[in-house]
Amino acid sequence: MANKNNEEKEIKDNKAIKEKNPSTKNIILSIKNASYRYSDAEENDYALRDVSFDFESGKMYAIRGRSGTGKTTLLSLISGLERCTEGEIIFDGKSLKDMNLDKYRNSDIGIVFQSYNLLPFMTASENIILSMDANGLKIKNKKARAIELMAKVGLKETYANRKVLRLSGGEQQRVAIARSLSYNPKMIIADEPTGNLDKQTETEILDIFKKLAHEENKCVIIVTHSANVCNNVDVIYDLKKVKEESNN
Amino acid sequence: MFILKNAWISIKRNKGRNILIGIIILIIACACTITLAIKNTAVDLIDSYKSAYDKEVTISFDRANMMKDFDPSQSEGRENAREKFDNIASYTISDVESFADSKYIESYYYTYGVGLNGNNIEKAEIESDNDMPTGFGHGKGNNLSSTDFTLTGYSSLDAMSEFINGTYTMSEITDNAWDIAFLGNYVFINEELASYNDLGLNDKIMLEDEDGNTYEFEIIGIFKENEEESTNTMSMFSASANTIITNANAVTAITTSNEDLKATINPTFIIDSYDNVEKLQDEFYEKGLDENFILQTNEELALSGVSSIENINSFATTFLSLTLIIGGIVLFVINMINIRERKYEIGVLRTIGISKFKLTMQFVSELIIVSVVALILGAGIGAVSSKGVSNSLLENEINSSNEKAQEIDKNFGGAMNGGMPDRGNRGEMRGKGMPVVEAYDSIDAVVDIKVLLELLGIGLSLVLVSSIASMVSIERFSPLTILKERS
Numbered sequence: 197m198a199n200k201n202n203e204e205k206e207i208k209d210n211k212a213i214k215e216k217n218p219s220t221k222n223i224i225l226s227i228k229n230a231s232y233r234y235s236d237a238e239e240n241d242y243a244l245r246d247v248s249f250d251f252e253s254g255k256m257y258a259i260r261g262r263s264g265t266g267k268t269t270l271l272s273l274i275s276g277l278e279r280c281t282e283g284e285i286i287f288d289g290k291s292l293k294d295m296n297l298d299k300y301r302n303s304d305i306g307i308v309f310q311s312y313n314l315l316p317f318m319t320a321s322e323n324i325i326l327s328m329d330a331n332g333l334k335i336k337n338k339k340a341r342a343i344e345l346m347a348k349v350g351l352k353e354t355y356a357n358r359k360v361l362r363l364s365g366g367e368q369q370r371v372a373i374a375r376s377l378s379y380n381p382k383m384i385i386a387d388e389p390t391g392n393l394d395k396q397t398e399t400e401i402l403d404i405f406k407k408l409a410h411e412e413n414k415c416v417i418i419v420t421h422s423a424n425v426c427n428n429v430d431v432i433y434d435l436k437k438v439k440e441e442s443n444n
Numbered sequence: 445m446f447i448l449k450n451a452w453i454s455i456k457r458n459k460g461r462n463i464l465i466g467i468i469i470l471i472i473a474c475a476c477t478i479t480l481a482i483k484n485t486a487v488d489l490i491d492s493y494k495s496a497y498d499k500e501v502t503i504s505f506d507r508a509n510m511m512k513d514f515d516p517s518q519s520e521g522r523e524n525a526r527e528k529f530d531n532i533a534s535y536t537i538s539d540v541e542s543f544a545d546s547k548y549i550e551s552y553y554y555t556y557g558v559g560l561n562g563n564n565i566e567k568a569e570i571e572s573d574n575d576m577p578t579g580f581g582h583g584k585g586n587n588l589s590s591t592d593f594t595l596t597g598y599s600s601l602d603a604m605s606e607f608i609n610g611t612y613t614m615s616e617i618t619d620n621a622w623d624i625a626f627l628g629n630y631v632f633i634n635e636e637l638a639s640y641n642d643l644g645l646n647d648k649i650m651l652e653d654e655d656g657n658t659y660e661f662e663i664i665g666i667f668k669e670n671e672e673e674s675t676n677t678m679s680m681f682s683a684s685a686n687t688i689i690t691n692a693n694a695v696t697a698i699t700t701s702n703e704d705l706k707a708t709i710n711p712t713f714i715i716d717s718y719d720n721v722e723k724l725q726d727e728f729y730e731k732g733l734d735e736n737f738i739l740q741t742n743e744e745l746a747l748s749g750v751s752s753i754e755n756i757n758s759f760a761t762t763f764l765s766l767t768l769i770i771g772g773i774v775l776f777v778i779n780m781i782n783i784r785e786r787k788y789e790i791g792v793l794r795t796i797g798i799s800k801f802k803l804t805m806q807f808v809s810e811l812i813i814v815s816v817v818a819l820i821l822g823a824g825i826g827a828v829s830s831k832g833v834s835n836s837l838l839e840n841e842i843n844s845s846n847e848k849a850q851e852i853d854k855n856f857g858g859a860m861n862g863g864m865p866d867r868g869n870r871g872e873m874r875g876k877g878m879p880v881v882e883a884y885d886s887i888d889a890v891v892d893i894k895v896l897l898e899l900l901g902i903g904l905s906l907v908l909v910s911s912i913a914s915m916v917s918i919e920r921f922s923p924l925t926i927l928k929e930r931s
Contacts (some may be wrong), residue, residue: 272924277795302797313792317457329446330798375796 222252224273224382224415229283232269246283248312249433253382256416258426261281261435267419268387270435274417275385276300276404288382298351302330306376310388314360320346320371321356324378331379345374349404373404383415384406384408390425402428447802451809458782465778465811466818469903472771473822474829478904479764480895481830486757490750498714500742501721503535503728509736532736537696540711542731548720553603554711556695559591561651563658565641567592568634568685593651593686597695600626603712604689607855610670612684614855617665618645623690625664632665634690636681651688653702661690718743768906775910779811783917790918791926800918807914811907819903826899827891 223349229258232244251257261267272278273285276297285292287304301307314323324342327333335341341352349370360368369389376384384405390398402425409416418425426432455462475590537556598604601622606612615635624630632719633643643649645663652658667689669682699707715724719742725739783790793803 268924275795277922298797298799301795301796307795309795313795315789315792318453326450326793327796329449330793330796333445442585 198201222254222287223250223361224253225251225417227270227274227283228284228286230270230273230280230285231282232266232273232278233281244435247435248283251383251417253415254409254413255416256405256428257432258429258432259417259419259435260421260426260431260432262421265435267421271385271387271419277304302327302332303379304381305383305385306373306379306381308372308376308384308386310367310391312360312365314368314371314375316359316361318354319357319359320351320363320367320374323360323371327375327378334426342374345377346371348377349374350400360409365392366394368402369393370399370404371399373401377408381414383417385418386416386418388420388422389418390420390422395424398422398424410426445855447805450806455813456804459766461778461782462814466814468778469815469818469906470822471901472767472906473819473903474826474900475767476764477823477826477891477895478830478833479760479767480898481826481891483757483760483764484833484892486753486760489753489887490757493750493753497745499716501713501715501724501739502511502742503711503733503737504740506736506738509738523680532734533708535709535733537709539732540667540709541576542694543559543711543728543733544700544713546724548715548717548724549725550714550716552711553599553715554692554693554709555603556597556599556699556707556709558595558695558698558705558707559593559595560595560653560659560698561592561650563652565637565643565649565651568637568640580812591654593688593694594689595631595651595690595698597690598626599692599694603692605712606684607667610851610855612667612669612855615666615668616645621664626693627691628866629659629661629694630690632667633663633681634685634687635666635668637664637688638663638683638691640685647686653698655702655704657702659698663695680881697792715741729907747802768902772906772909775906776913779910779913780917783807783914787917787921787926790921791923794918794921794923794926803916804911804915807918808907808911811911812904815903815907821901823891823896823899844848 206222207227218321219378227247227249230244230247231242233242247266247300248271248328249259259267259270269278273280276295279293279297287295287300292300314320315326321339323343324345325338328338328341339356343356346356347353351367351370355363355367355371360371363371369392373384373389386405389405390401391403405416405418416429418429420426482652537554539555540552543549607614614632617632621630621632623631631649633649638644641649643663647663649661649663650658651661667684669684671682697705699705715721721741722740728737728739729735790803794800810892
């Protein structure tokens with residue numbers, strides 16, 4: 197069944213863009229021949245090599261690959277936590293090389309992690325407000341906005357004042373998604389967002405992402421190796437190991 | 445605003461750690477306040493003590509130069525030395541006045557000595573004559589061996605160094621002695637001479653020169669030479685037994701009336717700065733001072749009185765340095781631990797787009813808020829404690845300054861006459877004069893604005909230095925790595 201689903205999807209590998217030359221109409225993020233090598237690595241020892249992918253607004257993407265294929269590296273490049281050593285990443289027409297990456301992270305993209313990465317000493321609403329503060333968002337009632345965002349991801353108002361450690365994994369992940377939405381970014385990047393969740397919760401979280409992509413025209417990129425996640429996205433990008441690619 | 449808001453949230457959240465940091469900074473602040481207060485007080489005391497001493501310059505023989513060719517084993521050497529000594533050009537009162545006319549000199553005074561014989565009094569007998577000619581050097585002994593008495597005239601009270609330094613003490617004095625001492629033929633005589641000749645206050649004595657000219661003086665005071673100060677140990681009389689003290693005008697009158705009399709003059713110049721002594725010496729040579737004379741200062745004496753305070757000052761400096769070094773290390777280590785414990789928080793904050801600068805400022809702000817509170821408390825506690833601590837440390841200095849002031853008063857006969865003579869209105873060429881040693885009941889180690897500013901500077905420097913750990917860590921941490929480690 198999974199295979200059948202995959203066949204219906206657009207499945208692309210590292211070189212897909214070069215080969216198919218798709219339309220650039222709704223492209224929000226474009227990775228062009230991006231390579232990354234750690235500063236202490238040898239000359240040809242790349243963690244990620246010559247990757248070219250395009251991402252459109254209103255679509256949900258999965259980036260999959262086995263361990264060591266550079267999924268995390270690609271995520272850190274897309275999210276502006278690292279810079280490409282070769283090639284470039286274009287966001288909304290601008291190269292990340294020319295952008296303030298802190299500003300990029302707190303305005304243009306929202307990041308969701310497998311382990312939620314909320315601050316445990318804060319309440320759910322405080323975590324969301326912190327993100328608004330980081331963005332410099334100037335709205336009168338930030339807490340009301342936080343509660344509104346929590347409702348959007350299926351969390352009751354009563355959770356707002358709870359310390360996040362008193363919430364379940366699924367609830368924490370919803371808070372993390374709400375946090376990533378606090379400044380209305382154009383793109384959501386999620387790293388194994390359902391990795392710690394049960395099937396039911398995974399489906400609920402994926403539904404939230406789908407809505408964000410299809411109803412709010414956001415680009416949602418999920419790094420995963422979960423088949424269920426891949427079944428729910430619009431486009432899957434396969435990452436191959438640098439060595440495998442060289443052999444091919 | 446975001447930085448301060450987050451800093452305040454973190455302070456409230458990490459109460460235990462911040463209280464610990466606060467206590468350490470409070471202890472450092474307290475120690476620094478006390479030390480700085482003591483240090484500043486000590487520096488003020490040293491300055492005050494130094495300024496209490498006039499910067500004095502006297503003329504003395506350049507003995508090293510005089511003796512360099514002298515070989516005591518050869519009679520020829522002795523002859524050469526004697527010849528050299530005899531050929532040294534002396535200086536007169538007019539020379540001294542010429543020397544004193546210098547931009548480096550603020551004022552001057554002098555003693556003027558002449559040898560006279562007794563007419564109606566007898567010289568106190570001396571068993572073994574150890575008197576040596578003193579030449580022109582500055583010294584208390586002015587006995588001229590060929591005459592019975594040395595009449596020493598002082599130009600002002602300031603010149604009466606023997607009374608200031610305690611060599612002589614007035615044992616009897618007339619009520620109006622200090623009103624007339626510098627106005628005419630009035631003398632102070634040694635109590636041994638008085639006893640030997642059965643003399644008392646208001647008695648008249650007659651002295652005569654070698655040509656038979658007589659001079660009459662009235663005794664207005666009797667002094668004694670302190671035993672421990674006496675250098676004439678081979679005699680039953682003290683060295684000053686035949687020294688008769690008068691004023692310089694009286695001696696000048698005698699030497700003017702008989703120009704053949706050999707007189708000695710020992711001037712003391714009050715200068716503006718010890719730094720100008722060499723220039724002044726060159727100026728004196730240009731004005732005719734023999735090059736076998738050199739200028740000597742009282743700088744060493746002025747400094748000797750403050751050695752105990754300087755010890756306390758250097759102890760305070762060492763203590764302050766150690767406190768800062770140890771405190772700095774402890775704060776640095778606590779900050780390191782703090783950063784390690786909050787690595788995850790840093791990762792999350794960096795990931796959601798908070799810049800390294802803002803994050804660093806947040807950590808520094810947390811430390812500054814805690815430090816400022818601790819510094820204020822520490823300064824308050826230090827201010828209350830510093831006076832007691834400093835008074836305890838400087839107790840000896842307080843006692844010795846009190847004793848010194850009382851001693852000088854006593855030497856001038858103040859105990860009998862209701863206080864020291866007012867030196868400020870006496871003496872014809874008076875400058876600031878001799879040291880005025882202040883009596884301290886207590887030493888106020890004041891925590892003033894200077895101390896507070898120094899404390900603030902030290903505190904903030906310490907905070908910034910100990911924050912280096914957080915700055916470097918935030919710079920080096922990769923947020924993704926931190927979050928992966930956590931996962």
